Amino acid sequence: MNSIEGKSVKGAIIPASRFSTELRISNSRFIATIAPAFSVTDAKAFIREINQLYSDASHNVPLYQIGSGSTVIAHSSDNGEPSGTAGRPALAVLAGSGLADTVMVITRYFGGTKLGTGGLVKAYSDAARSVIKAVPKARKVIVHQCLISSPYNLYEQLLRIINKSGSAIEREEFTEKVTIHFSIPIIFYDKLAAQIIDFTKGKFPVQIISENQTAIIPLSRK
Secondary structure: OOOOOOOOOOOEEEEOOOEEEEEEEOOEEEEEEEEEOOOHHHHHHHHHHHHHHOOOOOEEEEEEEEEEOOEEEEEEOOOOOOOOOOHHHHHHHHHOOOOOOEEEEEEEEOOOOOOHHHHHHHHHHHHHHHHHHHOOEEEEEEEEEEEEEEOHHHHHHHHHHHHHOOOEEEEEEEOOOEEEEEEEEHHHHHHHHHHHHHHHOOOOOOEEEEEEEEEEEEOOOO
16 A cells, blocks of 8 residues: 555554564674564464574564554563563563554574673664664554546546545556545545545445555655
């Protein structure tokens, strides 16, 4: 789904996709992998996948934060590192980042040099900060999935109206009529529906196919 330019879209900020960064600290490799997760089940599945991917690592430290605001489920584990030196400090970084619905695994390949308690806390915190800063961000918003079918002579103007409304075009079908499938944040729907009714004189209204769906809308990177 494309980013929405010039529109005030409210919604929790989340990672746009899976993303990894790597730090080398005193010969140890710290690979932080982050992804969106909309349930504990999603988070656990991601953690299992990373554990399999880096099955030869010294540690795979998992953490997640599902939800936002006053409704948050958070979890972390030190995965064999000394208690309180890995999962908890990384989770604290995530909690302070403003990201919601996020899972992360920090993979460590031990390089032969012990870091000590303070060094481990700093290393895992820095790894978490690194991937949170670098990952492309998105908003999780609630949308209606819609379509409109019209004669071909209205297609170009309808496309302009839909694009300016804050919608994201998903696909188009060209048969006897042209059908535009799109998603629109629910806060913009009423205005668009009224514009379409006015433009088509009520002959070709917007049809809602599915209400209140979760969508990920990437934020522009400037």
